[in-house]
Amino acid sequence: MTAAAHRPPTMATRGMVATSHPLASAAGLQVLASGGNAIDAALAAAAITWMTLPGQCGIGGDAFAVVSEPDGSVWTVNGSGYGPDGGTPDFYRAQGLTSIPLDGPLAVAVPGAPAALAALHAGGATRSLSELWEPAARIAERGLPCSAKTRDDVREALGSIQLDNNLSQAFTDSGRVPLVGSRRAQPELAATIRRLATDPRSFYTGELAERCVEALTLGGAPFSGDEWQAAGSVAPEAALSARYGGAVIHQTPLPSAGWMVLQQAQLCGPELGMTPWMSADAIERMAVAARLSFEDRFAFCGSDNDGADRVLSPAAVSEGRVALASRSVGSREFTVTGGDTTSLVVVDDEGRSVSFIHSLAFTFGAKFSVPGTGIVLNNRLGRGAYLIDGHPNEVKPRRKPLHTLNAWVATDDAGRLVAVGNTPGGDGQVQWNMQVLSHLLDHGLDPQEAVSAPRFTVFPGSDANTIGKDQEIRIETTVAAETRDELRRRGHAVRDIAPLGEPGSAQVISVDAQGFLLGGSDPRQEGVALGLE
Template identity: 75%
Template sequence: MIAGQGRPPTIATRGMVATSHPLASAAGLEVLASGGNAIDAALTAAATTWLTLPGQCGVGGDAFAVVREPDGRVWTVGGSGYGPDGGTPEFYRAQGLSAIPLDGALAVAAPGAPAALAALHAGGASRSLSELWAGPARMAERGIPCSAKTRDDVAKALDPIRRDALARGVYTDGGRVPLVGQRCPQPELAQTIRALAADPRAIYSGTLAQRCVDALVAADAPFSGEEWEASGDVVPEEPIRTRYRDAVIHQTTPPSAGWMVAQQAALCGDDLGMVPWLSVDAVDRMARAARVAFEDRFAQCGADNDGIATILDPRRLADQRAALVGNPSMPRDFAVAGGDTTSLVVVDDDGRAVSFIHSLAFTFGAKFGVPGTGILLNNRLGRGAYLIDGHPNEVRPRRKPLHTLNAWVATDDHGALVSVGNTPGGDGQVQWNMQILSHLLDHGLDPQEAVSAPRFTVFPGSDADVIGAPPELRVEETMPESTRVALSERGHRVRVQPALSADGSAQVISRDPGGFLLGGSDPRQEGVALGLE
């Protein structure tokens, strides 16, 4: 079996961009070609995906990034907004709810993406946001042709989209699913992009912020406006670091789920490099490590990050690893949901690398538009907060929901770039990132082979809407039948998926020993890696 499905990696020497849409990759590469750095290119590509992948990301969503500087320093930013100040468990139960809704105003948390983008820009961009976002603003004004991905996203969420005036007006054809190629002009969003380029805090205080809060309050969401303003405070942080094989993995910090990749890496140890690639032993170990991470997250973690230090305690990890090595797999009745997110990676000529990921949570978020702004808001509160009495992640006033998003950079011990990557896909992200790291570091696959390899997913994870679903190990049919049978014999409830049908759209750029950049873009979506010679 050829992991890369016959598609060679992209090769370059002076810079590279990999995203889930060709226009976004081209926009980022144009910035690099004109002398911009990796942060400049990432900011332009990110804003472009607001238009090319509107079901997966937007101004009203959240964002995380990891940056590796030319001197080897690594830093991260996390933009994740607060839930409403009036969001007590009693408030939601008084509405007759047993869970926070996934659509509408009650599903919304304040957006963190604009604050994360502003912090990323302040951390090392060489050009103004007004310059970097001029192109995306023009694209919004004119409208870009609807892609097959956007058509499918609209079809997936058509009923709630029809109920929102903004979403219906922009993303449907008179309430019907749009045709591929149909243009969707968004002059109000263009105006918002220009306003945020001039002042990214405009969405947290002032007229634009007030429009957002007023729309939510009018729909009975218990926002005060103060939690909205507080969500705009994002500063660079030190990443979570863990060793895996001969590399140091730098991950986004909580409420990002990056710590779960660190936990899985510790549980897998160096054993995966000593067994055949994607053998039953390798898949079994990674699947069980993922299950342990999700069980720990559900049992111990709230968005205030309580419990994570305990989970990552080296002695506890050693005990868990010993248990995985010594015992047969025993899937528990616990469950992973997909999600609509998009991510990108950029490396420039100086070796600066950016891993960036942003999301509205589920497809088109809460399907709740803010009139006059072009902004659709996320449904992160509905997806990430529980209405379970006494749970560490029980919804509380002004609390950030738990996140599925994470991004990573791998370096050697001296800080030199090894690889940079990420993938969207809800609770699949932390599993697939671990699989990709193993493909790259344990088995020497190139980036295109790594992102194209047969994918497997333990279901469910810890999203609020799938807790308690029957456990499965979802495996693409390109994994040999003999391996699938052996996994079933070890106790996994195997569910076979068509080839390349798993969620996610992984992007990876690696630097080889000769200094060449190698890039790969997941064939499961319509992305591409582009490089400069």
């Protein structure tokens, strides 16, 4: 759904919000309407999505953000945590494992979301977290009618949810898939939200932290508690930035995958903007750039090395552009999988923007909850870390696993906002963000056109759990049949996907030459973009 708000030269608009759920968009807009800024609105909307999209995000997940300020400065918040201090490769192999499990305590990394939200709040919020999160706490207290999306998420993870009494009580009808409209209160979660709003650090120290660590260690995960406390401090960081399409793209740094968007942009180069929109040449150029980026991620990158700097160097980009021109991609085998994540964007009346994204990794994360708290824990360690000897992303104490989440802001050379956006979707994120940026900057699509445009996804990517799949390009059939046939003729394995059938839920707000704010929310989910005068 599209929204627009005009910014006359002498009077600013109140702003705009785009999220993957109408209630979250409305919550953010209400904060803006009452005088809050973009950071306030993002924090309020994020808490609402804990309730409206509980399979995608929560207190027990991770979170990243990019903030552009009215003065042109840009900063990021990166909230992800470590695996257990005892989680050495030998620990997992001694249990007969060849990869880290995706469910249960062994899948969990220390959640970074509470620390990230606290850092975002400290970076410029004008209202207390208690005020901003109280609407979410009230919803948890009385329960929210189950949506079709949540019903489908529960169905997907039902077998594992049934093994966790707290999850089963919160999200099923006596162990069965819930009916749309059914309502279950979560008073323990309401109490946790209010507690963290008063003191987000209490997630990492004290009684609540001890309760989380105890639940995990009883389940066999070798947490010491020290790594839990160490993840609780997040400081703002500089963005990664690169030019593309006449704008400067600012992205979240490692362990985020933001560098991959910048690499693809530089590999595609200005030639992509001179190529007909959604033609075989354009799709092939972006698809091969994505494959090169995934190969580099798998070959070189960890969260604590210089692999991203290496592949973004001018020499490496030049080498990659030669490989792209010859459509020459190596033969490493690994694959993209979907992700269960949600994201939002906000612009306020001063021109400040926030791109925010948070996730449990897969649907309902590790399907493991902390008794008495309502907290569902992520499975980011199982999803993100490798059990491959000597790999830069091999599981290791105090090494954060590589992350799929990333968020972006585009500015002009003077630091003025051009657009802000993001999308959930696992390893699809870096591809779809690149596609949306090309739609906006190369071809002049408005945000709603850009997020609604036909989507394609390169497989394989590099998630830890899906090594060894065949290469293919999945393309929605709203791409012309002759274009898909031409890609097949060129030797690509093309899988046809129904219109709007690819995952993701892209959100974009842009500023046009006349000072209008334009917003778009992906029709692949149930979101909405809302603006105010």
